[in-house]
Amino acid sequence: MTEKIRVRFAPSPTGYLHIGGARTTLFNWLFARRMKGTFVLRIEDTDEVRSTPDSVSAIVDSIRWMGLDWDEGPELTPGPDGRYASKGPHAPYFQMERVELYKKFAAQLLEQGKAYRCYCSKDELDAMRRQAQLEKRPPRYDGRCRDLTEAQRKALEAQGKQASVRLRMPDDGTTVVPDMIRGDVSFENALQQDFVIVKTTGGPTYNFACVIDDHAMGITHVIRGDEHLPNTPSQIQLYKALGWELPKFAHLSMILGPDGAKLSKRHGATSVLEYKTQGYLPETMRNYLALLGWSTKDSQQLFEPQELIEKFDLEGCQKNPATFDPVKLDWMNGEYLRKMTKETLLDRAMPFIEAAGLGQVPREKLLPAVALEHEKYKHLSDIPRLVEFFFKGVEYDPKAVDKVLKKDGVDAVLDGLAALLEKVEPFQEKPLEDAIRAFVAEKGLKPGQVFHPLRVAVSGRTEGPTLFGMVELLGRAEAVARLRRAKTLLAAA
RNA sequence: GGCGCGUUCGUCUAGCGGCCUAGGACGCUGCCCUCUCAAGGCAGAGAUCACGGGUUCAAAUCCCGUACGCGCCA
Numbered sequence: 027m028t029e030k031i032r033v034r035f036a037p038s039p040t041g042y043l044h045i046g047g048a049r050t051t052l053f054n055w056l057f058a059r060r061m062k063g064t065f066v067l068r069i070e071d072t073d074e075v076r077s078t079p080d081s082v083s084a085i086v087d088s089i090r091w092m093g094l095d096w097d098e099g100p101e102l103t104p105g106p107d108g109r110y111a112s113k114g115p116h117a118p119y120f121q122m123e124r125v126e127l128y129k130k131f132a133a134q135l136l137e138q139g140k141a142y143r144c145y146c147s148k149d150e151l152d153a154m155r156r157q158a159q160l161e162k163r164p165p166r167y168d169g170r171c172r173d174l175t176e177a178q179r180k181a182l183e184a185q186g187k188q189a190s191v192r193l194r195m196p197d198d199g200t201t202v203v204p205d206m207i208r209g210d211v212s213f214e215n216a217l218q219q220d221f222v223i224v225k226t227t228g229g230p231t232y233n234f235a236c237v238i239d240d241h242a243m244g245i246t247h248v249i250r251g252d253e254h255l256p257n258t259p260s261q262i263q264l265y266k267a268l269g270w271e272l273p274k275f276a277h278l279s280m281i282l283g284p285d286g287a288k289l290s291k292r293h294g295a296t297s298v299l300e301y302k303t304q305g306y307l308p309e310t311m312r313n314y315l316a317l318l319g320w321s322t323k324d325s326q327q328l329f330e331p332q333e334l335i336e337k338f339d340l341e342g343c344q345k346n347p348a349t350f351d352p353v354k355l356d357w358m359n360g361e362y363l364r365k366m367t368k369e370t371l372l373d374r375a376m377p378f379i380e381a382a383g384l385g386q387v388p389r390e391k392l393l394p395a396v397a398l399e400h401e402k403y404k405h406l407s408d409i410p411r412l413v414e415f416f417f418k419g420v421e422y423d424p425k426a427v428d429k430v431l432k433k434d435g436v437d438a439v440l441d442g443l444a445a446l447l448e449k450v451e452p453f454q455e456k457p458l459e460d461a462i463r464a465f466v467a468e469k470g471l472k473p474g475q476v477f478h479p480l481r482v483a484v485s486g487r488t489e490g491p492t493l494f495g496m497v498e499l500l501g502r503a504e505a506v507a508r509l510r511r512a513k514t515l516l517a518a519a
Numbered sequence: 520g521g522c523g524c525g526u527u528c529g530u531c532u533a534g535c536g537g538c539c540u541a542g543g544a545c546g547c548u549g550c551c552c553u554c555u556c557a558a559g560g561c562a563g564a565g566a567u568c569a570c571g572g573g574u575u576c577a578a579a580u581c582c583c584g585u586a587c588g589c590g591c592c593a
Contacts, residue, residue, distance in 0.1 A: 166592080211523070212523095218592095221592095252591095256522070256523055256524090256591035257592095279525075314531095317531060322533090325531090325533050325544065327531090327544050344532080347588090399557080402558075459554090476554090480554085489556035491555090
C-alpha cells in the first residue's frame, strides 16, 4: 500500500481567482480525486496589506462554482464576522493563524546556526545591489551578516536596527529539483543567496511559510505554476535544514494570452467568476482548462466529468506554455449546452432569463421557445437574447425590413398570410406548413418569397428558429397581429 | 544583468529512433442537407517539426550550440 497522496492549492487572497489559478486548482483536484487522495485548500494571507476577506470569498466561490471541492481548508461559508473558520485535522488553514508555528521553526533554525539574523536595512541592500550591478556581479546578498559575533549583534540592536532572518545556503554544489513534469532541474548553489525567511516585521516570507505548511500538512505532491520553479531550490534547502523529506514537485506550464504574454486583464476576462456571468458552464471550464497543458494520448477533446478524473495524469502534462483560446472555449460550451436536455438547459439558463426580465413567463411557455433554438446557443446568456422576441414583442431590424419586406408583392403576401393564419386548424407546425405551402403554390410564388417575409414579419429578423414551429409557438392571435403590424410598417415606409 | 523553463499547422495538442507521404481538435474554405441562422454530414487548405551543427543505416524524436519567447531574482 502506497502512501496516501495529499495535494494542496495555496492561493494568496489578494484578488479574484484567475484562469491560471483555476487551472492549478483543477489539476490538483483531479490528481487528488484520481489517486483517492486529499485535496487541501490553504489560504496564504501573509501579505497583510494586500490580503482581503473579499478575496477569500471570491476564491472559495470560484472553486465551488467550478464544481470542485476540498477536503480540508476553509469552511464553505464565512461566519458572522465575515471570516472563514477552518475544517480539517491540520487546521487552521489560514497562514496568519499559523504564525506561531513559523516562529518556532525560525527559532530552531537560528539556534542550530542554520539561519542567522541580518541587520541590513533596505537602503544598504539597495546599495549592495547597485554596487554589484556596477561590477557586473549577480545582484545578490553578500552574506555580510552571516558571521556576526554576539557583541556585534548587540551593538546593532542597540542602534535600534531591525533584524530579518536568513537561511544559510550552501556555498557550492548544486541543488536539484526533481520535477515530475520537467525532470531534474539543477541550480548552482553559489548563485543562490541566503534568502530571507522571516521579515523585519517578524512575518514569515512566502517561501518559508509555504515549506513549513506543506510539511506540517503532510503534502506529498506540490503541483503549482511554473513561476515557482525558481523558488524551489531555496525551498529544498529549507527542507534539508529542517531535516524533512521532500514532497514530489510538479510545475505546470503557464497560460498565455493571444499575444504570448502571461494571461492578464488586458486579454479580457481573467476571473473565473466573469466566465460564470458570461454564461459559461462549469463543466466547460473544467474540460477546457484541463486541455490547457494536459492531454491524453489520443488527443481526446470532450470528457464526461468522471472520465476526466479517471484519465487525468501528470505524465500527460505539457512542458510548454499554452495560449488561451476563447474561440475554442465557445465551441466547447456550445457542445455542453447541446448535450443537455431542454429541461436542464432551461434550469441552468433561468438566472439569465430572469436577469433579462423574462422571469414572469411561465415555464411551459419558456421551455418550447428555448428548445426551438437549442443547437444555436454558445452561452447561457445567449438564450434570453434569442427567445425574448416570443414574449416581448417584435423589434424590427431595419436591415431585415429593407431587405425582405420592402419588396414588390410583399404587401399582398402579408395580407394573404394573415387571412390564412386566421383559419388554419389546428394551429400547429405541420398544418401550418401544409397550408402555407399550398398558399405558395396557389399564388405561383417561390417558397422563399413567402417564407422570408413571414419570418421577418413575425420575428423582426432574418435568422431564427424553424419557421412553422416558431409561428405555432407564437399562437394565432400574436402571429396575425404581427403580420398586420409589419404591414403598417410597410405602409409607413 | 544572472539563473531557469520552453520552441510540432493561426490555436490546443499526438508523437518519446524506423508505423510520419507528421495524426486529432478548434478555427478557416468548399460542398451536401435546408424556410433563415445554426447544428449535422462530407471534402479540403494549413506544420520544410525555431535555426545551425553533430550522433546514427535511420531523428520531430538523442547530443551540442544559436536565436526567439516567457518566468524568477533583483
